[in-house]
Amino acid sequence: MSKKVAVLVAGSWGTALASVLADNEHEVMLWSRNAQQVAQMNEDHRNEKYLPGVDLSPRIHATTSMEDAVRGACAILIVAPSSAMREVTRELKLYRDPASLVIHATKGFETESLKRMSIVIAEELDCDASQIVALSGPSHAEEVVRRCPTTVVVASADLAAAEEAQDLFINSFFRVYTNPDVLGVELSGALKNIIALGAGLSDGLGYGDNAKAALLTRGLAEIARLGLEMGANPMTFAGLAGVGDLVVTCTSQHSRNWRAGSMIGKGQTVETVLQEMGMVVEGIRTTKAAYALAREYNVVMPITDQLYQVLFENKAGKQAVEALMGRVRTHEIEEIAQTQKEDWLRN
Incomplete structure (x- = not known):
């Protein structure tokens, strides 16, 4: 059955997910503050800045009015950058029907507070964080809009909410699993961007596949180490949001974080890289947040520490x-090694 879904905002990932929803015959209202971008999407059915050369479904309608976007929507998908999440959800509160499902697909932290996106959204909407659904997994926008086979996960403490989100998105090329571990899914999605920066840096320095394989493997260990200390389910890190997203983000030409790391590895400054890319590179902000979280939870994260020094200490x-x-x-x-040492000492 066709439903109205609002998508906030019209970047590459928001537009790609809007395309999935449109393929599922839903009416999609895609919100952006950029009037020129909105006009182009409505007139030419293109979003050339973020997904050049891609024809968008006529079921996708763009608007600069958040009120128009969310009015009558059964679900609201938020894909704002982490730095803008609080501002966007604060405005959303003015127009949102409390009965509408809220899903987010942003991978990052609020740098100042170190809060995950579901927590930020819940605070601004005055709702329980358990009502928020997080969508994550190995999924490049450039491939999703071309209907390449893609598999993701939707996480919520509320199984009914997760299944509602699953039903909205799942189709023959976009497979969706559910997972109750929101903490693990959000941590995985955010922290893998740090490792992708490191993988790009290694490639930019010309260090080859051996070095990159080591970064991915030890990077996953870092992610899991912090996640377990914070209370996540260890199985999540072996799943789509964990190792799945880590692999695709660290090895693909589509990855902004990998590209940024590669450019830094070739000698460009962080400022120059950001100006040249013209898009958000979440891994840079996430490195700062993860560096602080590692100290708060007393977790050893050597790759994160070194990247922090590269990005912020020259x-x-x-x-x-x-x-x-x-x-x-x-x-x-x-953990196993520590247990063995304790056994040896006891014996």
């Missing part, structure tokens, strides 16, 4: 890699 990329390679020897599986 450390050379080559020196960061040398620092990682020169760390004191340790065991690969830290």
Whole structure:
């Protein structure tokens, strides 16, 4: 049955998800503050800045009015950058029907508060965070709009809410699983962007596949280490939102975070990279948040530490890699190794 769904905002990922919803015969209202972008989408059915050369469904209608976008919508999908999430949801509160389902597909933290996106949204909408659904997983917008086979996860503490979101999106090329571990899914989606920056940095330095494989593997260990300390389900990190998203973001030409890291590895400054890309690179903000979280939870995150120094303390990329390679020897599986040591000491 066709339903009205509002999508906030009209970046590449928001537009791609709007296309999935339109393919499922839903009426989609895509909101943007940019009047020129809205006019182009309505007149030419294109979003050339973010998805050049892609024809959009006539079921997608763009608007600069958030009130028009959300009026009568059964669900609201928020795909704002993490830095704008609080501002967008604060405006949304003025027009949202409390009965509408709220889904977000943003991978990041609020840098100042270190809060996850579902928490920020719940605070601004005055609702329980358990009512928010998080959509994540290995999914590049450039492939989703071309209907390439893609599999994602929707996470919510409320199974009925997760299944409602699942029903909205699932189709023959966009498969959707549910997961109750919102914390793990949101952490995975945000933190993998840090490792993607590192993978790009390594590639930019010309270090090859061995180095990148090590970064992915040890990066996943870092993500899981922090996630477990915060209370996430360890199985989430082995799933779509964890290792799945990590692999695609660290190895694909479509990944903004990988591209940014590669450009930095080739000698460009962070400021120059951001200006040249002209798009949000969530991994840079996330590195700052993860650096603070690691200290708050007393978790060792060496890759994050070194990237923080590269991004915010002008450390050379080559020196960061040398620092990682020169760390004191340790065991690969830290928890098991620690247990074995305790057993040896007792015996």
